Amino acid sequence: MPTSTPTSTPTSTARRTPADKHDERRRALADSALRTLGELGYARASLREIANNSEFSHGVVHYYFDDKLDLIVHCVQQYKATCVRRYDDVVEHASTPEGLVEAFAAKLVDTLVDEAPMHRLWYDLRAQSMFEESLREAVLAIDQTLEDMIWRVVRRYADLLGREPAVPSGTAYGMLDGLFQRALLAHLCGSGEVLTSLAAEVRRTMPLLFGAPVAGD
Structure with a gap:
């Protein structure tokens, strides 16, 4: 008499651990909080204010994050x-x-327009780290990832140009980030010309990173 084969659970289906569920909930809370943080900034946003502008209660937010600083850094x-x-x-x-320069400049302009509140929050947090020691480690770590991101663009430009950059990665990041931050402020102030001027500044700056003269100078 044939016997039935036991039903097995597919090995590819992994059960989520409590830690996985906890991290997933923190991610959901962070996503929900980002809009409020982008609108209010570091100083004006409290856990209660963030909860009031989300689908989560203040108690839930406080359960998953120790304080406002923990939440904002995670976001x-x-x-x-x-x-x-x-x-x-x-x-x-x-x-x-x-x-490469044209595509890079266009992408900078797009993110400036589409995600201005998030960029404003980042610069706010970076400025606050000058006064909040507990912010500094996280801010420096994030800043390094952004520097690495810009350096990948510069290195690709170097490969295509066939010459090495004349400045280190920190200098390249500082120059391009400075252009972006200034353009963000102008955009928040309602300047209609900043999008065109940002792209033009990027086109002028990239050759300078290689010690090359800018066309027309």
Whole structure:
């Protein structure tokens, strides 16, 4: 008489651990909090204010995050973890130095418009780290990932140009980030010309990273 074969559970289906569920809930809370944080900034946003503008109660938010600082750092880390891959397609598909610069500048303009509140929150957090010692380690770590992101673009430009950068990665990041931060402020102030001027500044700055004269100078 044939016997039935026991039903087995597919090995590919892994059960989520309590730690996985906890991390998943923190991610959901961070996603929900980002809009409020982007609107209010570091100083004005409290855990209660964040909870009031989300589908989660103040008690739930406080259960998953120790305090406002814990939540904000987690939010920015989560957001920037996505941002640092933003220019990968630009790097991958560029075939000429000029094409790379144009695509890079266009991507900067797009993110300036589409995600201004998130960038404002980042610069706010970075400024606050000058006064909040507990913020500094996280801010420095995020800043390094952004520097690495920009350096990947610069290195690809170097490969296409056939010459080495004349400045280190920190200098390149400082120059391009400075342009972006200034453009963000102008955009928040309602400047209609900043999008065109940002792209033009990027086109002028990239050759300077290699000690090359800018066309027309």
